[in-house]
Amino acid sequence: MSNHQILNSAEHGELRVHTHADATFGDAAMAALVVPTEFRSVQSEYPIVFKRDAASDRFSALALFGFENGENLFLANGEWGAGYRPMSMAIQPFLVGRPASGEGEGQVHIDLDHPRISSNGEGTRVFDEFGKPTPFLERIAELLGALHQGYELSANFFAALDRHELLEPFTLEVPLSDGSRNTLYGFHIIDEEKLRALDADALGDLHSEGHLMPIFMALASLSQFSGLIARKEARIAGG
Structure with a gap:
């Protein structure tokens, strides 16, 4: 369940949000x-893979934190063990909403049923004692704007990948030291061979449209699988 409201100081002046990392906060x-x-920031920490939604037949991009549902190998002792948190995680419990008319600029909304909403007086204030946005909220607003713009630009990116058939199915078998095995399936990655086979005109188009760099970043991110496996092994060793 969720309870989205337009954020405003009159109703939410005393609101506080838990900002540290924890499983109980989602x-x-x-x-x-x-x-x-x-992608440039993501690839330095996480593998980037792509997943097709069966209902819409559309792709989305994902940063992987683990090999099983509910497993975040970067989460431990109230800390997020990486230098960059994807924007979709960092903005919670805030989101961009539209006016009821569906027209006009996006508005900052908040999900008051999100577990990050503080109910005990702890956490970071959203507004100061004068009803002005705190630096925390100003940073959230910046992230929301960047994320919203990123979503709007994504459609052209995925259309370009589809046009050049640059996504291929991907399965990864991960044998572990305790004898168990994790299998990643149902994802896609950039098809490097097809990318290499593109002619100069196609590559020029991808570059001029701003798609070539994120494609390279997605490819580079695959090197992070070794680190993800190492985190899994360390988690097993630590019990």
Whole structure:
């Protein structure tokens, strides 16, 4: 369930939000949605994979945190063990909403039923004692704007991947030291061979449209699987 409201100081002046990482706040997730405009930051920490939605037949991009549902190998002792958190995670419990008319600028909404909403007086204030946005809220507003823009630009990116048939199915078998095995399936990655086979005109088009860099970043991110496996092994060793 969710309870979305337009954020305003009159109704939410005393609101506080838990900002540290914890499973109880929804951080125990195997993956998070990411947008191409943040791929450069994402690839330095996480593998980027793509998943097709069966209902819409559309692709989305994901940063992987683990190998099983509910497993976040970057989450431990109230801390997020990476230098970058995907924007879709960092903005919670806030989101961009539209006016009831469906027209006009996006508005900052908040989900008052989200577990990050503080009910005990702890956490970071959203508004100060004068009803002005705190630096925390100003940063959230910046992230919301960047994420919203990233989502709007994503459609052209995925259309380009489809046009050049640059996504291929991906399965990864992960044998572990305790004898168990994790299998990742149902995802896609950039098809490097087809990318290499593109002619100069196609590559020029991808570059001029701003798609070539995020494609390269998605490819580069696959090197992070070794680190993800190492985190899994460390989690097993630690019990």
